[in-house]
Every structure is written in structure tokens, then in C-alpha cells.
Amino acid sequence: MAAAPVWSVDPRSGKRREQVAVEATDQEVDAVVRAAHAARGALADRAVRAAFLRAAADRLEAARDQLVEAADAETALGPVRLTGELARTCYQLRSLAGVVEEGAFLDVVIDHPDAAATPPVPDLRRIKVPLGVVAVYAASNFPFAFSVAGGDTASALAAGCPVVVKAHPGHPALSELVAHVVRAAGTRHGVPGSALGLVHGFDAGLELVRHPRVAAAGFTGSLGGGRALFDAAAARPVPVPFHGELGSLNPVLVTEDAAAERAEDIGTGLGASMTLGVGQFCVKPGLVLVPAGGSGDRLVKALTDAVSATEPGVLLDRRMRDAFLAGIAGRAALPDVESPVTPGAGGEHTVGAGFLTVPARRLAEEGVHDLLLEECFGPVTVLARYADEDEASAVLARLPGNLTATVHLSAREAAGEGRGADVLARLTPLAGRVLVDGWPTGVAVASAQHHGGPYPATTSTSTSVGGTAVERWLRPVVYQGVPEALLPPELHDANPLGLPRRCDGTLER
Template sequence: MTARGVWSVDPRTGERREEVAAEATAQDVDAAVRAAHAARGSLADRAVRAAFLRTAAASLAGAEASLVEAADAETALGRIRLTGELARTCHQLRAFADLVDEGSFLDVIIDRPDDTAVPPVPDLRRYRVPLGVVAVYAASNFPFAFSVPGGDTASALAAGCPVVVKAHPDHPATSERVAAVLRGAAAAHGLPEGVIGLLHGFDAGVELVRHPLVAAAGFTGSVRGGRALFDAAAARPAPIPFHGELGSLNPVLVTRAAAGERAEEIGAGLAASMTLGTGQFCVKPGLVLVPDGASGDGLVAALAGQVSRAAPGVMLDRRMSDAFVAGVAERAALPGVGVPVPAEADAERRVSPGFLTVPAARLTAAGPHDLLLEECFGPVTVVARYRGEDEADAVLSRLPGNLTATVHLSAGEAAGEGAAADVLARLTRIAGRVLVDGWPTGVAVALAQHHGGPYPASTSTSTSVGGTALERWTRPVAYQTTPPALLPPELRDGNPLGLPRRVDGRWER
């Protein structure tokens, strides 16, 4: 690899702001991974890990003004949005600290000897241990929550795994500043700098996933980039888990009864969801099945009114803006596709939101209209008008995996009338999160959250948001007939660490 300068770029003007760092060489990648590998033991103490995570949250919050300013200069996402995102990021760190203290993620299970069982059960004691160094690939659209200090990093550190982050080229200066804050928090607890590594450059990202000391990887980004890294992880002499969040269409089905009952409300909600953050959310609704007829007409009219009044915005970089404009034009040129509100770019690099319409019948069989079933990153959605439930079902049956799937029901359907339960069952097969009478933008950081889905939404069955995201970075190990003095404290009789445990099939707290 040849080292080149890494520049911070203003997305509003396309002008370079400052040279931030140099692209990492193969030697740089090796040094960062080896430093992280050497730091594993420093994270062994759960109390230290939890305290580190809380200090990291407090330090990020204390640096809010400068971090938000840096992120806005590189992403054009706006101070209000970025302030909220940083608060979410701090909340994630504190939430994982609480989980580390509580200890149930260790999944301690003890089966005492039972000679009467067939076959006999020996003394077995099982819990989860950290995998090792985790490679994290930062996302473009969330410079805090899915980047250097984001959920992948927070959950890996909570699991006891040092992290090496491959920074996203859209916000390198922000990444450097955040990494410095995290390293300061680590130093406050006597942890080595190697617990948080940071690398820049495309080649560095490829080298990172191939490094023999990297034990797992987390990725948020495009299908193309994620699949290339996933394949590289699988092709290693010793393959590693690759938890990638790739692409998602996030379909929405509006039943005929729901459209008849509250067309204007649904149209307005859809407009707000698809334009949020200039349409640059991984859970933006990209395909909406709306009934043909008067009720559907009212919904489309409400959508058109709201979208046409929405302010234009700047996308994260010129490449994304150009891809958005080209993608919308290619879709609009397909036979039978209508453009009630065109999505366009102006001379000042801003894009205005829009949407397309198409008869759902065009999507029930393979053909050129399959392009409408692929994600178009940016403020646009496709409204497919269906004539009957069978036609809507035929479209849903052709969709790949998604992060989310949504259905809007009438009051009667929500109370159990009709086939609403069957609709939920169909959506469950294609998505990791199923919503009723809501919108997918907005992913709560909660223990019950699931942010993932069948491929290509993600490459594993795990979540990248919520408390159970921690499980990605651990593996189970069982000790059999091990002398008590040699057992880890987590597995010893008397439960000296006060952990939630399941002993002989019963929970012990």
C-alpha cells in the first residue's frame, strides 16, 4: 500500500478543508492490530470495562460542542441532528456499561453431575468469553452512533474486546477527534491506547479483515462493500464472524381499510420518514404498497403535498449525490413509472426529495422493473399501487431480506379483524423488525431491539443495536469435571461474583 493524505471535505462546497492523516500502510495495520491484541488482558476486569465506558460517555458529552461542529463541517447533517446523535451514542455506552455490571451476557449455565440421567451428565459449567480483536467499519451516515464510538465499538469493548476502527472517508477529522476522546477515557482507567485503534484508507480496510489476529468484524454500509469484506473474512485460512449491515428496502404495506380510514395521516407520516436526514437512513421506507382507487389516491395526494414542500438538503458527499440523481433517473425512465414529485439536484449541490409510482403488477415477476426493488440511497421512495391483496402478496414474496417491514392497519384490523395476523406473518419472513402503524426511521437503543434481518439486510442473525449486540463478540466455552480451584470465578460454587446463572435448569439470581 502507498500512503496518501486523508483530507476532510466540506460536502456543502466540495472543497478540501484540511489534511487529517495519512492512509494506513500494511505496516500501520499490523501495528494497530498487534497493539489491540496486546491490550486484551487490560479489559478482563468487568468493573474496569464498565467504568471506562461510562467515562467515555461523559467525555464525549463534555466535548459535545467541538465534536458536533467538526461532524457538521464534514457531513452537513446539521447541529440539531448531530447533537441528538451524540446523545444517543453516549446513551449506548452507558447502557452497555450497565449490562457489563449486571453480567447476564455471560450466560452462565451450570449442570451438576447426575449419574441417573441417560446418558449420565458430568459436571458441566458454561459461560461466554471474548473473541479477541474486533475490526469495526464505520458508516458514512452516522458519524457518531455507527462510527468510531458507535454501537459496534461500544458492544465490543463491553464484551472485553479491543477494537480497531476503519474510519469512513466522509468524516476523518471527526473520527480522529472522537478516537482521541476515547483514548483519553481509556487512559483515565489505566488502559493502554491500543484498546482503540484507528485506521484510514480503502486498502487498510481490506488488510484489516485479513489480519490473522483479528477475531471478528462489524460493518455498516453498502451491499457491494460489505459483501466484498464478508467474502474476504470467509476466505481467510481461519474464517472469522463478519457481522455486516448492508442494504434494505424497508417495505411498507398500507391496507385498503387503513388507506380509507386515514389516508392523509399516513401520507404525511411517510413523507416525514422518507425525507428524514435527506433520506440517508438505512431504515428509510423505499417501497410502499398502496391500494389502487380513491383511498390510495388520497394517500398519494397527501404524500405529494408534503414532499413537494420539503426543503432540499445536502447529501454526505458528491459521489452519493451523483448516484442518487442517476438512480432516480434510471428508475423514472422505466415503462409505466410516474413521477408525481421529481427528485432533483440543484446548482448548489442540494437534492430535493421526490417519489415514483408504478402499478404493482409490474413488480410481480422478474424484469427490468426489478430495479425498483433495490435500495436507492437518498430522499426518494417508490409507491406501488396494488389492485388486490394477492397482487400485494406477490410483490412481498419477491423481496429480499430487510431490516424492517411495516404495515398500516385500520382500527378494526388492529383489533384482530380480517387477515392482519397473516400479513404480520408474511412480513416476519422478510424482516428483522416488524412495525404496525408506525415508521421505521428511528431505532431505539433498547434491550429488546433488533437491527438486522435476512440477507442482504445483514450477513448474520445478530443485531447491531441494543443490548444483545454484545453477543456478537463472545463465544461459549464449557468446562467439564474441572477442579473448583481451577474454575473461572464466574463458574464457581457459591456464585462469588453475584451473577445471574442457571443452575440445574433453574435461574439463580
């Protein structure tokens, strides 16, 4: 049977552009993974890895015009958005190169022998080592930042792990182009192209996570797809870590005092956040708790004005457009749900932004309205109007894990008076990033960043953005009683590489 072709499709018209590749067979997946496994030695030197990451950033920047054009043709996200996302991707690569050079991620700990301890302590030297080949599943909505050269790939390479990417079907031509650019950067530094493998096809994705040489996986996508891969990773004869981002509602709570103080600003800001990128951000605010009454009405009016002024946009592909329209229809048909601005089809290939409202008491009860507590991918949000604090708290108590949770406070509450601290305490168990008086769209690449959250937002406690993302692809090893001549230089007493470490209980810098 001939392998199925992989087509590049224009989301603005739904028409095929070109055949890019063919879906990989099981045998081809096996060959790509084994070639990546054989490339591990080329990534062993931290200096080589850092140089490779920087060279990849340089080459991606040099190819910016070609890459942005290719990305826009397959995603319709627009040159401005894509240019910014590519710059973010290059910054992330360079940032991780700095992490590699600093070496703190190795978590070096040395305990010298102590015969007087109970029990006696032998010579122990601890370091973190790469897991092995990492499978990366590219995201649809971030064709640069969470795809072939995105955070999972960059952090895995930084850890010393070869990568095999399962390309997203929404941008296969771009995936091939980015892989070519990154491989060329590696060749300059002695890193073979096989250190970054690329496969296409749904079945290839399943075969990839099952492959015995794959040591871990990173995924950004839907709950259904991510959970299937997570289960496959756990069902292997040797289970492997699966770091998946599966979806998030990203709740927002607006206090009564905050609405009274600045309802119009909050409503306008919400409109900008929920429609950014045609509502296709993983941290889009999808549920907003707004007080009933006059202040809340002012907020709804401002949101109505902001959303009504938003032009229809193109979603990433036809399948997502269909799912969005079906999701809106199902939610709008629920009892007591109203549509001040009705989201839906904006044209043959576009969708219009909108929002729904529902009494919060409906969401506080299990049953008919549970659909409103699930993410709907696209330019829509749900406003739950609460009568009092107890009603708002009851809704929060029903929410699953999220990437973000936000509260808008009044100036008095932000200063420590009123319920600000209590609300933060209620939101913290729900999310990996808690915001005050802001909007969650926009995930800064920074050392303190955490992009993750309780299940189903993610399947692990780690982050996929920021310097600590590298930790997902490492495991600790302790060497006991090993002569220094046989130890890696990172564990030598003289600390020839100048690494931050803890020695005999004392942190050295």
C-alpha cells in the same frame, strides 16, 4: 511510494478542508492490530470495562460542542440532528455498561456431576468469553452512532474485545477526534489507547479483515462494499464472523381499509419519514404498497404536499449525490413509472426529495422493473399501486431481506378483524423489526431492540443495537472437571459475583 493523504471535505462545497491523516500501509495495519491484541488483558475485568464505557460517554458529552461542529463540517447533517445522535451514542455506551455489570450476557450454566444420568454427567461449567480483536467499519450516515464510538465498538468493548476501527472517508477528522476522546477515557481506568485502534484507507480496510489477529468484524454500509469484506472474511485460512449491515428497502404495506380511514395522515407521515436526514437513514421506507383507487389517490396527494414542502438538502458527499441522481434517472426511465414529485438535483450541491409511482403488477414480475426493488440512498421512495390483495402479496413474495417491514391497518384490522394477522405473517419472514401503524426511521436503544434482518439486510441473525448486541463478540466455553480454585469466579458454586445463571437445570436470579 508516499502514503496517500486523507482529506477532510466539506460536502456543502465539495472543497477540501484539511489533511487529517495518511492511509495506513499493510505494516501499519499489522502494528495497530497487534497492539490491540496485546491490550486484551486490560479489558478482562468487567468492572473496568463498565467504568471505561461510562467514562467514554462522559467525555464525549463534555466535548459535545467541538464534536458536533466537526461532524457538521464533514457531513452537513446539521447541529440538531448531530446533537441528538451524540446523545444517543452516549446513552448506548452507558446502557452497555449496565449490561456488563449485570453479567447475564455471560450465559453462565453449571451442571454438577450426576453419575446416575445416562450417560453420566461430569462437572460442567459453561461461560461466554471474548473472541478477540474486532474490526469495525464506520458508517457514513451515522458519524457518531455507527462509527468510532458507535454500537459495534461499544458492544465489542463491553464484551471484552479490543477494537480497530476503519474510519469512514466521509468524516476522517471527526473519527480522529472521537478516538482521542475515547482513548483518554480508557487511560483513566488503566485501558491503553491501543485498545481502540484507528486506520484510514480502502486497502487498509481489506488488510484489516484479513489480519490473522482479527477475530470478528462489524460493518455498516453498502451491499457491494459489505459483500466484498464478507467474502474476504470467509476466504481467510481461518474464517471469522462478519456482522454486516448491507442495505434495506424497508417495505410498507398500506391496507385498503387503512387508506380509506386515514389516507392523509399516512401520506404526511410517509413524507416525513422518507425525507428525514435527507433520506439517508438505513431504515428509510423505500417501497410502499398503496391501493389503487380513490383512497390511495388521497394518500398520494398528501404525500405530494408533504414532499413538495421539503427543502433541498446536502447529501453526505459528492459520490453519494452522483449515485442518487444516477439511481433516480435509471428508475424514472422505466416503463409505467411516473414522478408526481420529481426527485433530483436541487442545486449545485443539494438534492430535492421526490417519489415515483408504478403499478404493482410490474413489480410482481421478474425483469425490467427489478431496479425498483433495490435500495436508492437518498430522499426518494417508490409507491407501488396494487389492484387487489393478490397483487400486493405477489410483490411481497419477491422482496429480499430487510431491516424493517411495516403495515398500516385500519382500527378494525388492528382489533383483530380482517386481514391484519395475515399481513403480519407475510411480513415477519422479511425483516428483523415489524411495525404496525408507525414508521421505521428511528431505532430505539432498548433491551428488546433488534436491528438486523435476513440477508442482504444483514449477514447474521444478530442485532447491532441494544443490549444483546454484545453477544456477537463472544463464544461459549465449557470447563469440565476443573477444580474450583482454577475456575474464573463467575463459575464458582457460591456465585460470589451474584450473576444470573442456570444451575442443574434451574434458573437462579
